Amino acid sequence: MVRRDGQIFYSLMFENKTQIPLDGFMIQLNKNTFGLAAGGPLQVPQVQPxxxxxxxxxxxxxxxxxxxxxxxxxxxxVKNNQQPVWYFNDKISLLVLFTEEGRMERTAFLETWKSLPDSNEVSKDIPSIVINDIDATIERLSSSNMFFIAKRKNGNQDVLYLSAKIPRGIPFLIELTTVVGVPGLKCNSNYNE
Structure with a gap:
């Protein structure tokens, strides 16, 4: 999945390893958490061997x-006119769901975080990530519609606070904790259903 100009797309590549041309491609997605479905028919030209x-x-x-x-x-x-149905699993990246309207004011962020029940908080440790530059990280996250709210120091750790929203205006409040140059990132996120 990719997000372009506020629209979600499923990026697909069809490779023909048979000896005959393939055409008439169709796609069906099963029920899923976000109700993702095709916004129209699959447009794939005939694929030559x-x-x-x-x-x-x-x-x-x-x-x-x-x-x-x-x-x-x-x-x-996925199926075509020449072959049986092909079934596979894919993963939905939460990043493609983050809307361009995800920026929150600092006071709204703090009030929302305090008002959410602990049961809405999710914590994940990501031991393999190394952050070498906080400002570059903030800029990269912003390009994925995760917006910087604040930063603080906790000993040798940097703690970043970010906001994002998925469609229907559901806010995600994110806290990232890291030591610059050292492997390991802790992510706490809170969401409002």
């Missing part, structure tokens, strides 16, 4: 929501 074709399929949200606890699995079925 030994070649490949890329396409961007526009996606819509909240069309086919799966019940149960949230997860990032996307079950996909």
């Amino acid at each position: 030994g070649t490949s074709e890329r396409t961007l399929l526009p996606m819509v949200l909240f069309q086919n929501i799966a019940p149960g606890p949230p997860n990032s699995v996307l079950q996909v079925a």
Whole structure:
């Protein structure tokens, strides 16, 4: 999944390793946490043997929501006129859901964080990530619609506070804790259902 100009697309590449041309491609997505569904038919030209074709399929949200606890699995079925249905699982990146309107004012961020129940907080340690430059990290996160709120020092650790929103205006409040140049990142996030 990719996000471009506020729209979510499913970026797909079809590679033909058979001896015959393939055409008539269709796609179906199973129910999923965010109700992601195709925003139209799959547009793939005929794929000749030994070649490949890329396409961007526009996606819509909240069309086919799966019940149960949230997860990032996307079950996909693709077929064409010459072959049986191909089934595979993909992952939904939360980053593509972050909208361009995710910036919060500092006071609103603090009030929202304090008002959310502890049960809405998720914590994850990511031991392999190394942050070497805080400002470059903030800029990179901003390009993914994660907006800088504040920074503080806690001993030798840098703590960053960021905001993001997914569609329907659901805010994500994010706290990242790291030691510059040392492997390891702790991420606490709070969300308002």
